[in-house]
Amino acid sequence: xxxxVGDSNAVSQPISLTSWIDSGLLLKTTMTSSDSQSWHIxxxxxxxxxxxxxxxxxxxxVCILCRSPEQLDAFWDNPFLTxxxxxxxxxxxxxxxxFSSNQPIHKLxxxxxxxxxxxxxxxxxxxxxxxxxxxxxxxxxxxxxxxAELFPNSAVYAGTTTEGAYRTGPHQVVHAGRGKTWxxxxxxxxxxxxxxxxxxxxxxxxxxxxxxxxHTRLWQKLAINCAINGLTAIHDCRNGKLLESPYLExxxxxxxxVELVAAKLNQPLFPHPLIDxxxxxxxxxxxxxxxxxxxxxxxxxTEISSINGFLCRQAEQLSIPxxxxxxxxxxxxxxxxxxxx
Ligand code: PAF
Numbered sequence: 001x002x003x004x005v006g007d008s009n010a011v012s013q014p015i016s017l018t019s020w021i022d023s024g025l026l027l028k029t030t031m032t033s034s035d036s037q038s039w040h041i042x043x044x045x046x047x048x049x050x051x052x053x054x055x056x057x058x059x060x061x062v063c064i065l066c067r068s069p070e071q072l073d074a075f076w077d078n079p080f081l082t083x084x085x086x087x088x089x090x091x092x093x094x095x096x097x098x099f100s101s102n103q104p105i106h107k108l109x110x111x112x113x114x115x116x117x118x119x120x121x122x123x124x125x126x127x128x129x130x131x132x133x134x135x136x137x138x139x140x141x142x143x144x145x146x147x148a149e150l151f152p153n154s155a156v157y158a159g160t161t162t163e164g165a166y167r168t169g170p171h172q173v174v175h176a177g178r179g180k181t182w183x184x185x186x187x188x189x190x191x192x193x194x195x196x197x198x199x200x201x202x203x204x205x206x207x208x209x210x211x212x213x214x215h216t217r218l219w220q221k222l223a224i225n226c227a228i229n230g231l232t233a234i235h236d237c238r239n240g241k242l243l244e245s246p247y248l249e250x251x252x253x254x255x256x257x258v259e260l261v262a263a264k265l266n267q268p269l270f271p272h273p274l275i276d277x278x279x280x281x282x283x284x285x286x287x288x289x290x291x292x293x294x295x296x297x298x299x300x301x302t303e304i305s306s307i308n309g310f311l312c313r314q315a316e317q318l319s320i321p322x323x324x325x326x327x328x329x330x331x332x333x334x335x336x337x338x339x340x341x
Contacts, residue, residue, distance in 0.1 A: 036107075037106075037107070037200070038061040038063050038095070038106065039061070039062050039200065040062075040064075040097075040105045040106075040107065040109065040124075041062060041063070041064050041111060042065050042108060042109065042112055043110060043111040043112030043113065043116065043117075044111070045111065045112070045113065045167065046165040046166050046167050046173055047111045047161065047165060048064075048111030049081060049083075049172075049173035050083070050163060050165040050175060051109060051137070051206075052081055052094055053081050053090065053092060054083070054204040055204065056081065056093070056094060057205065058200070058203060058204055060200045061095070062094040063094060063095040063096065063097055064095070064096045064097075065096075065097055065098075066096055066097065067098075067120070067123070068098075069098070074170055075094075075096045075171075078171055079093050079096075080092065080093050080171060081093070081094060081171050081172075081173070082172040082173070084168070084172065085174070086175075099120070100123070101127070104129065104132075105132055106131060106132055106133070107132070107133050107135075107197070108124070108128065108132060108133070108134045108135065109137060109201075110135065110136045110137065110147065114138050114139055114142070114143055114305070114306035117136070117147070118147075118150075121134075121150065122150070125150070125151075129154070130153035130154055132151070132154045132155075133190075133193070133197045133198075134147060134151060134154055134155065134157065135157040135158070135159055136156065136158050137158075137181075139221070139291065139306065140222065140303050140306025140307045140310060141218055141219070141222050142306050142310045142313070143306065144156070144218070147186075148186050148187040152187070152189075154189060155185070155187070155189040155190035155193045155197065156185075156187045156189070157183055157185055157186055157190045157198060157214075158183070158184060158186040158214050158218060159182065159184075159201075159214075160181070160217050160218050161179060161180070161181040161182075161208075162179030162180055162221075163175070163177070163179040163181060163206060164178075164179060164288075165177075166294075179207070180208065181208035182208065182209050182210075182211040182214060183195075183198050183201060183202070183208065183209075183211065184210060184213065184214025185212070185214065186214065215267070216267070219262060219268075219269060220269060220270060220277075222258075222311070223255070223259075223262065223269050223270075223274050223278075224277060224278055224281050225292075225307045226254055226255075226258050226307055226325065227242075227255050227258070227274065227275070227278035227282075228242060228251070228278060228290055229290045229291065229292035229293070229303075229304075229307060230254075230292060230329070230331075231247060231251060231254070231328065232290040233290070233292040233293045233296045233304075233335065234328065234331050236296075236297075237293075238287055239281070239282045239285045239286055239287075239288050239290055240282060240283065240286025240287060242282045243283060248279075250324070251275065251278055251279075251282075252275050254308075254324050254325055254328065256275075257311070257315070257323075257325050258274055258325070259274050260315075260322070261314050261315045261318065261322065264318050265318070291303070292304065292307075292332070296332075296335055296336065296339070301336060302332055302336055304328075304329055304332040304333060305329070305333075308325045308332075309329045312325050312326050312329055
């Protein structure tokens, strides 16, 4: 099938459905994309698809931003998103638009992989103005700051989540593990507006809270990811394996360095030592494959540069040696590079 002319494929096709369809959601798709309530999703991977589905289930208009006409075409072939949760399947229909559309974006949820974020958001920059609310919900750190610098007049929020989800197809996501999400203001404009613009996100059937000190939540997640993800990737092991020697010693070294950097930045982490928190997460998720190990196994780029790489950049600015995080970052980067060959 050729590319769709125009930038929206809100047309629904006749399709025989065995799954549940909320007809209210189908009606919603007739609204114009410039509707100021519409959540535009930038990055419809596992996290983006999860939020798109839950927003649609809550009768919130959603528009998936598509990078290419081919991505848009895929929605013409199958205009539905499927959510699998608790043994049930739910279908709903988002609107779609190309990045290059000229429709203004009022509410933007950025769920790209960390290494894709800046290029993706720059591709829709012409659609963002001071009235746009931007929510960056992703792993790692660094991008939140860059987005806030790129759009100083827009309200920029950050989010961090422990929800577990994975995709089983381009339009299907499995909500595998219930977690918790925090959203909070990342710049002055967001601070001034407070939590009200995020109400639709906070009202979903996902446990989430508005958090004034979102920096600390981001750092907590970063610190845990620094301790667990890279190690599981280089040792090709499940999270629980890190509780055993010699991996545990490596995790202790990583945690010590993270704590040094955080302390120098006056950034609180946990009320107890980071290693205890990391061991707790490794135990609770013992059977899981970390997101980074999954990326490596699927020969995808990893987020190491926004996790241990971010920590190393902070440490360099503060002249703090962090050799273990440095070596780990290099080893994971090398692992991905080897797979590219
Ligand atoms: O990235 C991940 O996989 C998770 O955040 C965690 C908890 C570190 C490991 O499963």
